[in-house]
Amino acid sequence: MAKMTMVQAINTALRQEMEKDDRVIVLGEDVGRDGGVFRVTDGLIDEFGEQRVVDTPLAESGIVGTSIGMAVYGLRPVCEIQFSGFSYYNFHQIESHAARLRWRSQGRYSVPMVLRAPYGAGVRALEHHSESKEAFYAHIPGLKMVIPSSPRTARALLLSAIRDPDPVIFFESKALYRAFREEVPEEEETIPLGTSQVVQEGKDLTMVAYGAMMRPTLEAAALLKDRDGIDAEVIDLLTIAPLDDELFTQSVRKTGRALVIHEAHRSFGPGAEIVARIMEKSFFYLEAPVARVTGFDIIVPLFSRENSYLPTVTRILTAAHKTLDT
Amino acid sequence: MPRIQIDIAGRLDHLAILDENGWLDKTLEPEIPPELLIKLHRIMLLSRRFDERLLNLQRQGRIGTFGPIKGQEAAQLGAVALLRDSDWMVPCFREMAAMLWRGTPLEGVILTYGGFNEGGRIPDNQNDLPIAIPVASQLLHAVGLAWAIKYRQKDDIAMVFFGDGATSEGDFHEALNFAGVFQAPVIFVCQNNQWAISIPRSKQTRAKTLAQKAFAYGVPGIQVDGNDILAVYTAAKEAVDRARQGGGPTMIECITYRMMMHTTADDPRRYRTEEEVEKWAKRDPLSRFQKYLTVKGLLVPEKIDVLEKEVETEIQEAVNRAEKQMKNLTDPLHMFEHHFADMPVNVLDQQQELAQELAEQKEEQSNG
Numbered sequence: 190m191a192k193m194t195m196v197q198a199i200n201t202a203l204r205q206e207m208e209k210d211d212r213v214i215v216l217g218e219d220v221g222r223d224g225g226v227f228r229v230t231d232g233l234i235d236e237f238g239e240q241r242v243v244d245t246p247l248a249e250s251g252i253v254g255t256s257i258g259m260a261v262y263g264l265r266p267v268c269e270i271q272f273s274g275f276s277y278y279n280f281h282q283i284e285s286h287a288a289r290l291r292w293r294s295q296g297r298y299s300v301p302m303v304l305r306a307p308y309g310a311g312v313r314a315l316e317h318h319s320e321s322k323e324a325f326y327a328h329i330p331g332l333k334m335v336i337p338s339s340p341r342t343a344r345a346l347l348l349s350a351i352r353d354p355d356p357v358i359f360f361e362s363k364a365l366y367r368a369f370r371e372e373v374p375e376e377e378e379t380i381p382l383g384t385s386q387v388v389q390e391g392k393d394l395t396m397v398a399y400g401a402m403m404r405p406t407l408e409a410a411a412l413l414k415d416r417d418g419i420d421a422e423v424i425d426l427l428t429i430a431p432l433d434d435e436l437f438t439q440s441v442r443k444t445g446r447a448l449v450i451h452e453a454h455r456s457f458g459p460g461a462e463i464v465a466r467i468m469e470k471s472f473f474y475l476e477a478p479v480a481r482v483t484g485f486d487i488i489v490p491l492f493s494r495e496n497s498y499l500p501t502v503t504r505i506l507t508a509a510h511k512t513l514d515t
Numbered sequence: 516m517p518r519i520q521i522d523i524a525g526r527l528d529h530l531a532i533l534d535e536n537g538w539l540d541k542t543l544e545p546e547i548p549p550e551l552l553i554k555l556h557r558i559m560l561l562s563r564r565f566d567e568r569l570l571n572l573q574r575q576g577r578i579g580t581f582g583p584i585k586g587q588e589a590a591q592l593g594a595v596a597l598l599r600d601s602d603w604m605v606p607c608f609r610e611m612a613a614m615l616w617r618g619t620p621l622e623g624v625i626l627t628y629g630g631f632n633e634g635g636r637i638p639d640n641q642n643d644l645p646i647a648i649p650v651a652s653q654l655l656h657a658v659g660l661a662w663a664i665k666y667r668q669k670d671d672i673a674m675v676f677f678g679d680g681a682t683s684e685g686d687f688h689e690a691l692n693f694a695g696v697f698q699a700p701v702i703f704v705c706q707n708n709q710w711a712i713s714i715p716r717s718k719q720t721r722a723k724t725l726a727q728k729a730f731a732y733g734v735p736g737i738q739v740d741g742n743d744i745l746a747v748y749t750a751a752k753e754a755v756d757r758a759r760q761g762g763g764p765t766m767i768e769c770i771t772y773r774m775m776m777h778t779t780a781d782d783p784r785r786y787r788t789e790e791e792v793e794k795w796a797k798r799d800p801l802s803r804f805q806k807y808l809t810v811k812g813l814l815v816p817e818k819i820d821v822l823e824k825e826v827e828t829e830i831q832e833a834v835n836r837a838e839k840q841m842k843n844l845t846d847p848l849h850m851f852e853h854h855f856a857d858m859p860v861n862v863l864d865q866q867q868e869l870a871q872e873l874a875e876q877k878e879e880q881s882n883g
Contacts, residue, residue: 281686
């Protein structure tokens with residue numbers, strides 16, 4: 190057991206999988222000598238050499254397009270896009286090819302690649318460094334979209350993502366990279382993609398969140414308990430697509446009240462899908478309208494105002510009380 | 516500080532060996548085994564006649580939209596003739612001749628253009644990607660394949676096809692750049708057929724040639740008469756030998772012409788003249804190749820007649836097989852397949868939802 194930051198946990202996952210499987214290749218901008226701008230790939234080049242930890246030219250479409258070719262050949266490329274806000278350059282390769290080659294070739298080929306990218310606000314960065322556009326990827330048939338919420342889930346999910354036979358978009362919260370340390374077991378641990386987790390059991394209210402929003406959500410849940418004696422059940426989605434609706438369906442049927450929290454924009458965001466699933470599967474169990482606490486439908490402001498954009502514990506509590514009071 | 520000229524590497528040749536009148540530059544004539552020449556001719560004839568048949572089928576409404584290849588057969592076959600089975604061929608969407616050479620069955624092509632995904636299935640022993648429609652996007656896949664080949668220390672190569680329009684896309688430049696930086700064993704075969712739908716080559720780039728663009732990435736480039744199979748073969752052989760020996764990528768610009776419409780949904784009379792098309796008709800790659808083979812004593816007119824009958828039968832049989840298959844492939848539930856190794860619950864639910872709906876419709880119909 191070792192206490193790790195999320196950066197260290199992801200680095201550990203990459204290292205352990207690269208030791209085990211020579212098909213795994215890490216590529217991207219500054220991932221080699223520099224160890225990545227967030228140091229996620231730190232030291233990998235020394236251990237595995239330039240053939241397996243590749244500093245590429247500055248070209249996101251090139252990184253993803255060549256990763257697709259490598260994956261078709263039978264390698265397991267894990268490419269890093271330096272910030273998810275620059276992944277629009279490669280969006281075309283993901284939507285038009287990574288997600289489709291298995292289908293287009295009727296199962297002859299698959300694209301077992303992982304695209305890692307830091308996402309989200311909260312680190313006082315420049316424009317294009319703060320967005321949460323997971324819905325873009327979650328909308329694409331043929332893709333999996335994963336967002337860990339902690340060092341331990343990051344290590345376990347990344348291992349699953351690398352081993353997955355299909356392309357996986359793996360978003361890492363910049364705000365969580367060094368936010369806290371957590372015990373990450375030495376022995377290998379995976380979490381199956383497409384499964385959510387109940388991280389806190391409760392009977393009064395269901396709270397569904399993921400990624401960086403797990404922290405304010407859990408904090409709000411603790412305050413609800415301490416101040417008001419309310420038992421919230423908190424669910425960490427972990428995989429956005431394919432969405433596991435089983436746990437939150439069970440939970441909502443028990444609590445009758447639900448709150449969805451994400452930092453992505455509200456309209457057409459993941460919360461819209463979650464609320465729709467609740468309507469489809471649990472409508473007659475509901476005691477109150479399902480609420481959403483999300484980023485606003487505005488461009489993420491520059492950092493002096495980014496904390497006003499992000500869902501806060503206060504906003505989550507306000508929405509929770511409104512739901513509970515209905 | 517002086518101002519001095521920088522010597523940038525890159526000698527650009529235009530290579531032509533056999534002209535439209537059948538005149539051969541014997542000093543440049545490549546050594547191609549007679550059996551290979553005969554096979555190349557057969558596939559060239561087959562793809563020409565198949566292309567014509569596909570156009571008929573489309574006009575009769577028996578298949579959907581497709582992009583005819585007429586005029587570009589030599590540019591494709593001269594290049595793929597150098598490939599081994601273990602090499603990779605990455606087409607765009609106008610490489611039917613190259614695909615047939617590599618082993619794609621005719622009915623696979625008919626199925627694809629007939630609107631059935633099943634046509635996209637490449638035979639298991641054939642290392643080719645399915646057609647890629649977004650222009651230039653497939654170049655990067657070829658570079659990735661070649662990069663992986665290099666990583667595995669194999670002497671296979673990847674060969675990718677694209678058109679003149681593709682050289683304006685960002686992915687073309689990223690692919691050339693990655694291939695140059697990582698010295699990937701990949702051959703870029705540009706079929707400069709003069710038109711990207713209605714945009715002529717002259718409006719695609721101010722550059723004098725497309726091949727010279729390779730030099731910007733430290734990659735050798737050559738321009739060839741793309742309707743001259745001997746020139747294409749010679750350039751491809753140089754490129755393939757270099758790639759197999761660890762010499763990295765090459766770009767070959769084949770000067771050719773799209774004799775037909777961009778796709779069957781296009782009317783080229785809106786943007787180009789009949790005179791231009793007639794001029795290029797005289798430079799036809801098939802008749803030119805036939806003249807060469809005849810002079811070489813490998814082909815006689817009677818043999819061409821026999822071959823014409825053979826390919827006609829082959830095509831007819833493929834059309835029959837494909838149309839029979841298409842009749843049996845109507846189950847819409849198949850469209851849910853092949854998105855993931857394991858079907859996710861939401862897709863499975865939706866498949867069942869449609870299955871139920873179809874079953875109910877069927878029951879209603881049978882109840883009258």
